[in-house]
Amino acid sequence: MLSLYNDLTRKKEKFYPIDKKKIRMYVCGVTVYDDCHIGHARSAVVFDVLRRLLEYLGYEVIFVKNFTDIDDKIIKKASQEGVKTEQIAERYIKSYDEDAESLSIKAPTYSPRATDMISQIVQMCKTLEDKGFAYSVDGDLFFDIKKFKSYGRLSGKNIVELEAGSRVEINKKKHHPLDFVLWKKSKSGEPKWQSPWGEGRPGWHIECSAMSTFLLGPTLDIHGGGEDLIFPHHENEIAQSEAATGKPFCRFWVHNGFVVTGGEKMSKSLKNFWTIKDILKxxxxxxxxxxxxxxxxxxxxxxxxxxxxxxxxxxxxxxxxxxxxxxxxxxxxxxxxxxxxxxxxxxxxxxxxxxxxxxxxxxxxxxxxxxxxxxxxxxxxxxxxxxxxxxxxxxxxxxxxxxxxxxxxNTINVPINSDQKAGMVSKEEEIETMIKKRNNARKEKNFKEADRIRKLLSDKGIILEDTATGTKWKSIN
RNA sequence: GGCGGCAUAGCCAAGUGGUAAGGCACGGGUCUGCAAAACCCUGAACCUCGGUUCGAAUCCGGGUGCCGCCUCCA
Incomplete structure (x- = not known):
């Protein structure tokens, strides 16, 4: 029997899906503007283990992990390089896929991109507006958190307290400082799509709600992500989704902890990160x-x-x-x-x-x-x-x-799920030859020579083991 | 300011009411030409102060220290 800590209830609970055999699982993916670091790797591995465990237990898992391929950082990077945002997104989606494959992360059932789901996103925004949960101001569409009574439940935040000591910058268009943008009016030169509110692009939070609802239905069994997403991202997802569908959005909220280094969270802004690619070298x-x-x-x-x-x-x-x-x-x-x-x-x-x-x-x-x-x-x-x-x-x-x-x-640069040797052949032959030489010396009781060869190899990181069935070698790192 | 988390041996890390898993490193031994690997033995830890209990690393309260979220973030 699987039990999971559910952040919604703040306790460990027995897990069971809505359908007996089928599990609907959504995990927030990455914003594709740079190579992934170990923090992303941890999240990917954690939810990969969960997904594989569920499959091992006999469930069919429909697993969705998105790519955020339009946002401020991508736009910024594109303009710095003088290329289109699509090129930036394409490059780092490829990079992510490479990392995932290296780490044996099983591909999700669906890997939707925000820009492929614009019509679903617009549709959901419209529903929210029609139902009175959203208001538009000058081309922007905002979610009205005051209309959503249980706002703050997941993160344990109290709206009044948040307001009192918050660092949320004042945006005069918003009715409430915590209202968040569903649809964002595009500035000149930025990527844009048509919408009832004018040309613009989706806000960050809405894509996950739209994608998960479209691909998995209104209610998920499991929603995952890093713990930094609890507030405001997941809080906002709940608000949007439940306001739009009128149904509970997700039963189990699962969040992974951070990778820390030197006692601090590893993050881009602190510049204390190692990319997956750097490590795998x-x-x-x-x-x-x-x-x-x-x-x-x-x-x-x-x-x-x-x-x-x-x-x-x-x-x-x-x-x-x-x-x-x-x-x-x-x-x-x-x-x-x-x-x-x-x-x-x-x-x-x-x-x-x-x-x-x-x-x-x-x-x-x-x-x-x-x-x-x-x-x-x-x-x-x-x-x-x-x-x-x-x-x-x-x-x-x-x-x-x-x-x-x-x-x-061959402990370096080996694809984790492959038994192939990568470019070590000549080195292996060299090692085998030296082992033969050493064993000849041992037969002649020339242990001085034998030990010389052992030392030679060990200086190169190759350890020899004499066993009953012959001499073995292994590389140490 | 609000909310939340963490503190276990030299390092990493489980355990969450009944007397401290595991890994790495260290010491002794067996084995080995010498090693390595393996096996056996060994030593070493629950931040602090109170409380509850027959009994607490484990529950409750105070303290100290560290971290996270409240702004993009896995």
Whole structure:
């Protein structure tokens, strides 16, 4: 049974969808004006794990994640570069897709762009105006929050208090400082679309309401995003959607915590961010994915290179067990000695996505398996049990997806979901040759030469292991 | 000013009423030509002060520190 922390009720609740088998899930995507950083990666991975878990549990998940492809920052960037906003959007949508693929993020069922949904957006704005929830002033259309009684419920904000100490700048067109723009009159030279209020473009919040309603219907099972979106973005989505449809907008609101560095939120404006692409030049994507799930999704995730490196060592341990199992001749026998099965892991993750606890079980399991093999007791039943768990890790967590030799031999720039070796062939041959030389020296008891070669390789980050079945090598980072 | 979150060993991180998972690092051992890996053993933690309770890291209240939202933000 899956339970999720619901920000709407501020407590952990048993999750069940409206339809027995079908889940409608919407996650706010990125505004495409720059490369994504680890904060975006975290959000993407968290909701990818949730989506994969739901599918693992047997649900059909209709998953929508949008691209905001028209907004002030995109317009600004386009004018700086002297190109059209479409070109900027196209470039960074491509960049996002590349990052998502590297990180094994499963593609959403739908990835709508705001500019492809203008008619639905205009339609919803019109409905809001017709119903008296919106007013137009000089080409702009605003949402009238005073008309929506439960405004502030999700974020726990009190409108009066917000007004009193707020930093919201005064816009004289607005009836209330917190009223927000649904349709924005375009300035000259800006992209524009026809509407009943004149030429303009959508405000930010309305696109999510229009898209989700159009693609998923009036009521969602799950709506996700970073916790910075709770207010005002998600608050406004609720107001717009419920005002327009008259139905509850979403049952479960799920938000991921920030990636922090040096104790501060990682963000563009603080210039303390690492892009996904920069990181993946240095470490395997699976290592980043593992790192991102070592902390519960709602807690702040402290990013520092020291701990990212430790994630590699931890995965080495798991892959080491996988490799040992591959080479081990399992004893026949129905007896399963392992004390942990895949259900135990599923149970942990089903508890509000407690990935760290699930990973903890994985290491317990690894020790048990290693120990059984040391004692020659690892059975075929044990192997089956272990295989099921590895498959779950691969399918849902997105780790342990490759073969151990791929992991150990080529740990950089490997597409996470591919077993292909990337440009390491000549280096591998070189290493194999040196290993042969060293083993010849060992046969002749020339240990000085053998150790010289070992040192030579270890200086290049290649560690040798002499085992009963021969010498193995792996690269360390 | 308003609202909210967090504080667990050297570092990271679970646990949310019954006596502290896990990973990395450290120490001792087994194994090894030497290593590595693995296994075994070991040490080490619940910010502070009160309260509730037979019993609190876990609940309540005060304090301190840090962070977030209230403006675009994953």
């Amino acid at each position: 240095l470490i395997p994507a699976e290592q980043l994915r593992y790192f991102l799930i070592t902390t519960k999704y709602r807690s702040p995730l402290k990013f520092n290179w020291d701990d990212v490196k430790k994630a590699k060592r931890a995965l080495d341990r798991l892959y080491g067990t996988l490799e040992r199992i591959d080479e081990y001749q399992a004893k026949s026998g129905e007896n399963c000695h392992l004390s942990i099965n895949v259900e135990n892991i599923v149970e942990k993750i089903s508890d509000d996505l407690n990935t760290p606890a699930a990973l903890g079980l994985l290491f317990d399991l690894s020790r048990e398996a290693n120990s059984l093999m040391e004692d020659g007791k690892f059975s075929k039943a044990d192997k089956q049990c272990f295989d099921r768990i590895v498959k779950f890790c691969s399918d849902v967590l997105g780790i342990l997806q490759m073969s151990p030799s791929t992991w150990f031999h």
